[in-house]
Structure formats: structure tokens, C-alpha cells
Amino acid sequence: MRATVYKSTGSWYVVKVSDGAKPPDTYKARMLGKFKIDGLTSTNPIAVGDEVEIEMENELESGVTITKIYDRKNYITRTSPANKHQHHIIASNIDQSLLFATIKDPKTSQGFIDRFLISSESFHIPTIIVFNKADLYKKKEEEKFEQLKTMYEGIGYTVKKISVTTNEGVDELKTLLKDKVTLLSGHSGVGKSSFLNKIFPEMQLKTQDVSGWSGKGMHTTTFAEMYDLPAGQAGVPFGGKIIDTPGIRELGLVDIPKQELSHYFPEMRAVLNNCQFNNCMHTEEPNCAVKDAVNKNTIAADRYISYRNILDSIDEKKY
Ligand code: GDP
Ligand code: ZN
Numbered sequence: 490m491r492a493t494v495y496k497s498t499g500s501w502y503v504v505k506v507s508d509g510a511k512p513p514d515t516y517k518a519r520m521l522g523k524f525k526i527d528g529l530t531s532t533n534p535i536a537v538g539d540e541v542e543i544e545m546e547n548e549l550e551s552g553v554t555i556t557k558i559y560d561r562k563n564y565i566t567r568t569s570p571a572n573k574h575q576h577h578i579i580a581s582n583i584d585q586s587l588l589f590a591t592i593k594d595p596k597t598s599q600g601f602i603d604r605f606l607i608s609s610e611s612f613h614i615p616t617i618i619v620f621n622k623a624d625l626y627k628k629k630e631e632e633k634f635e636q637l638k639t640m641y642e643g644i645g646y647t648v649k650k651i652s653v654t655t656n657e658g659v660d661e662l663k664t665l666l667k668d669k670v671t672l673l674s675g676h677s678g679v680g681k682s683s684f685l686n687k688i689f690p691e692m693q694l695k696t697q698d699v700s701g702w703s704g705k706g707m708h709t710t711t712f713a714e715m716y717d718l719p720a721g722q723a724g725v726p727f728g729g730k731i732i733d734t735p736g737i738r739e740l741g742l743v744d745i746p747k748q749e750l751s752h753y754f755p756e757m758r759a760v761l762n763n764c765q766f767n768n769c770m771h772t773e774e775p776n777c778a779v780k781d782a783v784n785k786n787t788i789a790a791d792r793y794i795s796y797r798n799i800l801d802s803i804d805e806k807k808y
Contacts (some may be wrong), residue, residue: 589675603795610753623652668728
């Protein structure tokens with residue numbers, strides 16, 4: 490039977506079997522033997538979002554085993570804290586990521602946003618950037634939002650402003666989640682839990698269940714978990730899933746050598762073939778198309794500053 494992985498603890502998995510017509514059947518499954526996937530050394534071969542094949546030996550939950558993992562559309566990884574050369578696959582088969590940010594209380598730095606976007610680019614996942622707490626914005630914050638919106642939309646990202654407190658923009662954002670698998674991320678304190686609880690009240694119960702089960706708050710776990718977005722008005726299925734990844738803040742710059750960094754800035758990628766040197770790092774080299782674009786303002790100076798900061802922070806010794 491084909492199933493989807495909703496939760497992984499490293500030793501067992503929550504999987505659901507769905508035929509689309511009725512509520513899915515949920516099982517607790519184990520994995521037998523070893524899988525090697527995509528040639529990656531991974532500490533957890535099965536990730537949330539994976540499509541798997543399960544076999545049931547008997548009617549007992551303990552008899553459900555995962556026997557095969559279907560090819561992944563994409564996946565996101567994190568370097569294992571214990572071993573930099575080992576990757577921890579956080580989640581797979583993601584349609585888009587939703588980056589929660591705030592301009593006030595707390596302020597999300599542009600550096601944080603840019604690092605996240607680079608990771609998303611490297612995993613080929615489109616990103617929606619949402620600035621929450623719009624109810625707190627005064628003139629200064631509104632101007633900052635407009636500036637960021639112009640900058641990020643100009644390079645292809647979707648940017649929205651919402652307030653979970655007043656509901657501003659919430660319905661519009663909800664429509665962007667329909668029928669998609671969305672990875673939710675952002676610093677703590679930006680309103681992610683409030684957002685989930687507001688638009689999907691049934692989820693609140695679920696969240697509390699999980700907390701009760703683990704004996705700890707939901708956000709103390711680093712395991713990703715996927716949630717079905719509940720049915721909407723009149724019981725019409727809403728469609729779509731959200732993956733919550735409490736550990737995502739460490740979504741670092743996995744495996745990006747200095748030389749390749751500019752490829753993950755879409756606006757730099759678009760011009761770098763015009764640099765005089767094909768190994769141009771867009772710093773001190775002459776006839777650099779990226780620096781030209783910055784001087785002409787077709788690439789935002791703030792993005793170039795981020796690029797230089799991130800470039801400096803990459804430890805080449807890893808490669
Ligand atoms: P998380 O860590 O990202 O899950 O953030 P929480 O959902 O726990 O929210 C952090 C704090 O921000 C809480 O005190 C929320 O009540 C508050 N908050 C969330 N959304 C809004 C909003 O739109 N406006 C304001 N003013 N506060 C908000
Ligand atoms: Zn260059």
C-alpha cells in the first residue's frame with residue numbers, strides 16, 4: 490500500500506493511507522533494514538513528506554513496516570549537529586515554503602531572510618515571504634515593508650503583509666496554501682503558531698495532543714510534522730498540508746561553496762554570465778556584471794551586501 494509519512498521520530502513513523510474520498514487511515518510504522526537514498530549519508534533515511542510503500546503483517550500497529558521509498562521531488566536537509574558531513578533530511582516533496590517574518594517585535598533581519606532564500610533556492614523550493622504583525626506597523630514600518638516588498642518581488646518572490654491579530658491578509662494567504670504542501674518556517678516569536686491556530690482551529694487540538702504525548706511543548710522537539718489542512722466551510726475539503734519544522738532556524742547554507750553562492754541569488758544568476766571571468770566572485774574582479782548591476786541599481790545594494798556577508802561567512806575548509 491502506498492502511504493505518506495506525516496511524522497518521523499527516527500525510530501518509528503506516522504504514515505497515512507488516503508484514497509482521497511474518505512478520511513485517511515493512520516498507522517504507526519517501522520522501517521526494516523537499511524535504505525540508501527540518492528547516495529546521501531543520512532541519519533534519518535525516511536523524512537516527513539515521503540511517499541512510501543507499507544506492508545501490514547497483521548492487524549496490529551506494530552506489524553506495519555515501510556518497505557520502499559518512492560523517488561522524492563525535492564527535500565531539505567540540515568547538517569547533523571554531531572557530524573558536519575552527515576545530513577539530516579528534514580522534509581521532502583515540498584511545493585513551497587512560507588517564511589514568516591516581522592518588521593517589528595521582533596525584527597527579522599534581512600540577512601536571515603536572505604540566508605533562508607538561498608537555502609530554498611538550493612532545494613528548488615519557491616518561497617512566499619509573509620510579514621506578520623501588520624497591526625503594529627506605523628509609517629516607518631510601512632515604508633520598510635514597501636521597500637522589502639519591491640525588492641523581493643522584483644526578484645521573483647511572493648511577499649505578503651498580514652496580521653494574525655486583526656485577520657488582515659489572512660484569507661488571502663490561506664488561498665495560497667490550498668492544495669499545496671507548504672513548509673512553514675521563521676524565527677520564534679513571529680506568530681507561526683498563532684497563524685496555524687487561527688486559520689485551522691482544529692489544529693490547535695492536535696498541537697496540544699502532540700505536546701501532551703511527548704510531555705514537552707511542541708516546539709521543544711526538532712522533528713518535523715505534517716498536518717492536513719482541515720475541511721473548510723460546509724465540510725468542503727480545503728486540501729493542502731503544512732509541514733512544521735521546529736528546528737528549521739538552523740537551516741544553514743548546506744554545501745554551498747563560495748564560488749557557487751551567487752547562483753542562488755536569482756538576480757545575480759541572471760547576469761553573471763556577462764562577467765569577464767567565468768570564476769568571478771563579484772568582489773574585486775574587473776568587468777563584473779553583478780557589480781555593474783549594483784551600480785545601476787538593477788540589483789539592490791542591500792542584497793549585494795547580504796551576498797558579501799554570506800560569502801565571508803562560508804568556511805571553505807569544508808570543501
Ligand atoms: P511563533 O514562535 O512563531 O510560533 O510565534 P507565536 O505564535 O507564539 O507568537 C509570538 C507572539 O506574537 C505571541 O505573543 C502572539 O500573540 C503575538 N502575535 C502573533 N501574531 C501577531 C499579530 O499579528 N500582531 C501582534 N501584535 N502580535 C501577534
Ligand atoms: Zn562578477
